[in-house]
Amino acid sequence: NAGVMQNPRHLVRRRGQEARLRCSPMKGHSHVYWYRQLPEEGLKFMVYLQKENIIDESGMPKERFSAEFPKEGPSILRIQQVVRGDSAAYFCASSPRVAGDVRLNEQFFGPGTRLTVL
Amino acid sequence: TQLLEQSPQFLSIQEGENLTVYCNSSSVFSSLQWYRQEPGEGPVLLVTVVTGGEVKKLKRLTFQFGDARKDSSLHITAAQPGDTGLYLCAPGGDNFNKFYFGSGTKLNVKP
Numbered sequence: 305n306a307g308v309m310q311n312p313r314h315l316v317r318r319r320g321q322e323a324r325l326r327c328s329p330m331k332g333h334s335h336v337y338w339y340r341q342l343p344e345e346g347l348k349f350m351v352y353l354q355k356e357n358i359i360d361e362s363g364m365p366k367e368r369f370s371a372e373f374p375k376e377g378p379s380i381l382r383i384q385q386v387v388r389g390d391s392a393a394y395f396c397a398s399s400p401r402v403a404g405d406v407r408l409n410e411q412f413f414g415p416g417t418r419l420t421v422l
Numbered sequence: 423t424q425l426l427e428q429s430p431q432f433l434s435i436q437e438g439e440n441l442t443v444y445c446n447s448s449s450v451f452s453s454l455q456w457y458r459q460e461p462g463e464g465p466v467l468l469v470t471v472v473t474g475g476e477v478k479k480l481k482r483l484t485f486q487f488g489d490a491r492k493d494s495s496l497h498i499t500a501a502q503p504g505d506t507g508l509y510l511c512a513p514g515g516d517n518f519n520k521f522y523f524g525s526g527t528k529l530n531v532k533p
Contacts, residue, residue: 308464339523346510346525347465395464410455410514413464 307331308398309378310414318422323383323390325417329398336379337397337411338371347395353379386421393418425449426511426524434530438500443527445511446493453514454494456485459526460507470514501531 309328317323329336334355339347349363353373364371368386373379383390397411429444445454453472457465469478471487471494478485482505484497498505508526 347523349522410467410470412467415464
């Protein structure tokens with residue numbers, strides 16, 4: 305998927321544990337988006353980050369979920385005290401997103417992390 | 423807020439048939455993107471349409487952006503099993519920080 309890396313591909317957690325999902329954007333991309341997808345449903349926006357900044361987290365649940373995109377290293381989506389309802393596929397996308405050129409707002413997706421909460 | 427409506431939700435056809443799926447909105451977009459997602463994978467960008475009335479062709483896929491830039495269609499000619507997947511549309515452009523995807527059209531092409 306165009307160079308966006310996500311790991312792990314599959315993650316199993318028991319209720320109450322923490323889940324950490326990692327996303328390395330494409331080279332040269334400084335914008336990262338996280339989405340959640342339930343089976344047979346579309347993609348739901350969660351959060352949009354640039355390096356060291358959360359730009360829009362309006363799609364994130366207010367509790368237990370957090371995201372970061374540090375100056376160095378991958379973006380991390382962290383889910384604390386997971387519950388069964390958190391089971392889903394989580395996708396990360398990156399974009400070069402330069403203002404003024406709509407084509408550069410195209411997103412490139414990773415293969416996703418499938419989280420299963422037992 | 424769901425800005426985009428896609429139809430039909432599900433489509434099951436035989437190999438060789440033609441089909442059209444739609445992406446509609448009451449909002450005007452500076453551009454619109456189409457993605458295809460295969461089972462177990464992330465979405466893959468197919469095309470970006472920018473100009474009202476624009477038509478883009480990608481092999482057997484024809485994408486059209488409405489004149490008013492509120493809607494778009496994807497027409498597939500002589501569908502093949504490899505076309506099976508979830509087709510998603512999303513507004514592009516600099517006006518949106520949130521990428522609201524349509525709910526998608528799930529296409530199944532039977533051999």
